[in-house]
Amino acid sequence: MTCPGESGSRSRGTYHHGNLREALIEAALSFILERGPAGFAFAEIARAVGVSPAAPYRHFRDRNALIAEIARRGYERFAAELERAWNGGRPDPVIAIENCGKAYLAFARREPASYAAMFQTGFPLEQEPALMLAADRAFAVIRAAANAACDAVRPGTIRPPPLMVALHIWALSHGIASLFVGGPDGARRKIPMSPEDLLEAGLLIYLQSLGLRAGIAK
Amino acid sequence: MTCPGESGSRSRGTYHHGNLREALIEAALSFILERGPAGFAFAEIARAVGVSPAAPYRHFRDRNALIAEIARRGYERFAAELERAWNGGRPDPVIAIENCGKAYLAFARREPASYAAMFQTGFPLEQEPALMLAADRAFAVIRAAANAACDAVRPGTIRPPPLMVALHIWALSHGIASLFVGGPDGARRKIPMSPEDLLEAGLLIYLQSLGLRAGIAK
DNA sequence: TGTACATCAGTGAACGCGCGTTCACTGATGTAC
């Protein structure tokens, strides 16, 4: 874990930093991790990186642009990992959905700072097309999963609209992630089970109601 | 809707404000509504209320104490409304749970600022016993609902631990509230259905898997 | 009913601080020829 300020001692010696944009993002991430997405100043990360307070303006219009870029990258990785977990619905829709759930929580656990930038900032998504695009790419995986689930619904069972199923899966995952995984350490509620088990059980119960079980729609 | 700053024109004329504590909370709520829980300064709400910057210190140790108090009151009202909606499980556990879901979203919709203070601040709950107590009171309603649901599970159906069911209900509700209801206007994702319908359908599908339907456990 | 006094709530001035942003600048890099 990188401590804010620590990267200030990075060996530069040269007038040009060479990789300032990346270094700023990295420093911002570690501040977010410690204090939440509102917990740092633009000048502060410049100092942490060992650069004059004017330097970041070469790379980001302002603080918000930095956070938006962090969120965008977060969504990109998030989408990629969901896609990998979904794996085209193999070996089985239910198992693939469970894998998506695990990947969802794994991301929130491994990159809580990115997750906070993505979901806790209350950003005007409409005004950041690149951000919305990346977010849509992630949600598209969940939609595909919901489509597959609905296609596999046992005849005679009620088949809810796939979009609705996607939103249920997303909301349950996000709810568990934000209540029991994300955020600074003291903030999350303690529960006597792992968030992963909780989500898996929730998804299973939900999907079972659609007549889906692992292996049933092979 | 009260605008920040507006309450500065409240007719005082007197040296003592008389109700400063309440006025501060009210002003803070409207700032949170506009800019999120991190979006105001302690001195700023003093100015908004028309009082010297030192005055708030008579009532709150610091900014965090103010937010904690807002969150605590939010939890109290939240718990009260969930209790009313639950109504002792009448007329039927499933219907009562749906009513809880409606009350949950209604609260997030009607008091988005309180909801943000309660769930978006990343507060160290352990260090604020009064806050945790109030939060527990709200969660106790959901636990009671889950207990009733589990008691009514149709014989032969899998019966998950009641705590787990409570967490599922909570997470689904919170997920829907924070993704599609709460927050500043531009931040929430647009979906082609009401959050209320989305949550109701989700709860129904979930509970159906436990063998529960409205009226079945009368 | 009146008065003396303790308590309380808010004042306003002051402080040091760090922030966001700008500016003319300068050192490094890369490229055309």
Added chain:
DNA sequence: TGTACATCAGTGAACGCGCGTTCACTGATGTAC
């Protein structure tokens, strides 16, 4: 291979600003007698 030059990335000083917090203070309130 060498040189001139355009471009770029970071400098550092400066600015005005508002914040958080403190302090001795003062005006209002309530209460004991």
